[in-house]
Amino acid sequence: MRESTSFYNLAWRWHFYAGLFVIPFMILLSVTGIIYLFKPQLDTWMYADLMQVPVAEQRLSADQQLAILREAYPQVVVSKYLPPAAQDRSAQFVINQDGQELNLFVDPYSGSLLGSQDALWNLQAVVRKLHGDLLIGTVGDRLIELAAGWGIVLVVSGLYLWWPRGSSGAGVLWPRLSARGRLWWRDLHAVTGFWGSALLLFMLLTGMTWTGYWGAQFAGAWNHFPAAMWDDVPKSGQLTGSLNSSSQQTVAWAVEVTPLPASDPHAAHHGHAVHQPAAVSTNLLQHVVDSAAERGVQPGYSISLPQGEQGVYTVALFADDPRNDATLHFDQYSGAVLADVRWKDYGPVAKTVETGVMLHEGKLFGLANQLLMAAVCLLIIFSSVSGLVLWWKRRPAGRFGVPPLRHDLPRWKTAIGVMMVLGVIFPLVGASLLLVFVLDWLLSRFRQLRPSTRPLA
Structure with missing residues (x-):
């Protein structure tokens, strides 16, 4: 019985330490998420002289x-080239000058250069990188994924533990108005957590699809397209997702694992250019723009220019309404369309994920969607802060420990099982759980052995 209780005490410590680890990330993701939610409004306000x-x-x-x-x-x-998204908007080129990436804005009517912007260190690019990898690349991405995975574990296990099982939902479904001090904070944390749990899980799960490890495995498992779509197309050996970066989204999640075609310098001799106009060779960028319009691609897309002899032009529309998504690849020599991927080609999982991502980013239903997601972010911040305050008030006096183990041990046993199952689903969470278990066990053994060590007389 003592060994059993010791194990659950250990797991109880994991639960609290994981919560303390997750809280700073949840606050950071929420703050950066609110800023990125209102990117269209902020860009128009901050860069009106460049964009209008x-x-x-x-x-x-x-x-x-x-x-x-x-x-x-x-x-x-x-x-990259971004054609004007509306009649009163500028065109935009992405250039690399002396190792610095710049967004250069052009008046499409007069040809005037309106100015430039650092592509990696403007507000939205920095916010997106903080949101995606903490500005430190792969290590940051893994930390974000670990925090999001543990966030899911805490929400699911917390829901089980706090689910109202009696006749009254006081303290869980609604706060007790007479509560004061620690009990007041406990009720606020439980009530906001309970009612916001579904939205928080939605935000965490849709965000996990973009992570570098779990998200990549998930995409590889579920995003499948007919091989015949690329049977007669030379392939570069890269994936279309290579066009994305942590600071800039170019292609949709659903096509990240599709092959990136290659241009053929001898395409004209292979019959690919038979139906292309003679002016293609001298006006290829405009030909790509015209072809996108002819194929019904809506404004707001970007054109990634060929890099190297085998590079292709890629038209990519990561649309607010994913049903308008489009990814087209053009041969840089002939202007031939090598691939054209649309919503109709997505599988059921890809369609679900893309719709969820657009809801996550507040784009699907305009301002109402933005305001709802901003409210969820504020709820997450409040829940995180209240959880921190609650832990501080319940910690053992004078030290950074965890509160005593819950008295309802049978219920906690099931919560531990939930944590372990989710640890299998999210491997980084499972690996961290095992690591913490081993370290905590070694530390406890060390503490048990220390008193028995006596100095020699």
Whole structure:
């Protein structure tokens, strides 16, 4: 019985230490999430001089705009072109100048260069990188994934532990108005956690699909497209997801694991260019823009320019309504369409995930969606802070320990089982759970052995 209680005491400590680990990440993700939710409004307000232009009668072609840019910046590498999303919006090029990535804005009517912006260190790029990898790359991504995974474990096990089983839901379904001090904080934490648990799980699960380890495995398992779509297309050996980065989303999650085609320098001799206009070779960027319009791609897309001899033009629309998603690859020599992937090609899981991601980012239903997700972020912040206060008030006097084990041990045993099952589903959580178990066990053994050590007389 003593060994059993000792094990559950150990697991109880995991539960609290995991909560303390998760809280800073939940607050950071919520704050950065609120900022990114309102990216359209903030960008329009902060960069109006770069993004808005007076409407004129005649618009320059994409190739004319590119020629003006190259004349002004002859040494730069151009990686992306974003056609104007509306009549009164500027066009945008992404360039690399002396190792610095810049967003360069162009008036599509006059050809005037409106100004530039650091592509990696503007507000939204920094917020997105903080949200995705803490600005430290793969290590940060794994920490975010670990925190999100433990967040799911804590929500599910917490729901089981706190689920009202009696006739009254006081303290769980609603706070007790007479509560004071620690009991007041406990009720606020439990009530907000209970009612917000479904939304919090939604946010955590949809966010997990973008993580570098679990998200990649999940995408590889569920995102499958007919191989025939790429049977007659030369492939580069890379995946389309290589066009994404932690600071910039280019292609949709559903197509990240699809092959990235390669251009064929001899395409014209292979019959691919038979139906292409003669002007393609000299006006290829505008040809890609025209082809996207002809194929019904809605405004707001980007065009990634070819990098290297086998690079392709990639039109990517990561749409607010995922039913409008589009990913098209064009041969850089012939202008031939090598692949065209749309919503109809997505599988059921990909459609579900893409819809969930757009809800997560507050894009699917406009301002109402933004406000709902912002409210969820505020709820997460409040729940995190109240949980921290509750732990501080319940900790053992004078030290950073955990509160005593719950008295309802049978219920806690089931919660431990839930934690272990989720540890299998989310491998980083499971690995960290085993690591903490071993370290905690070794530490407890060390403490037991210390008193028996006596100095020699």
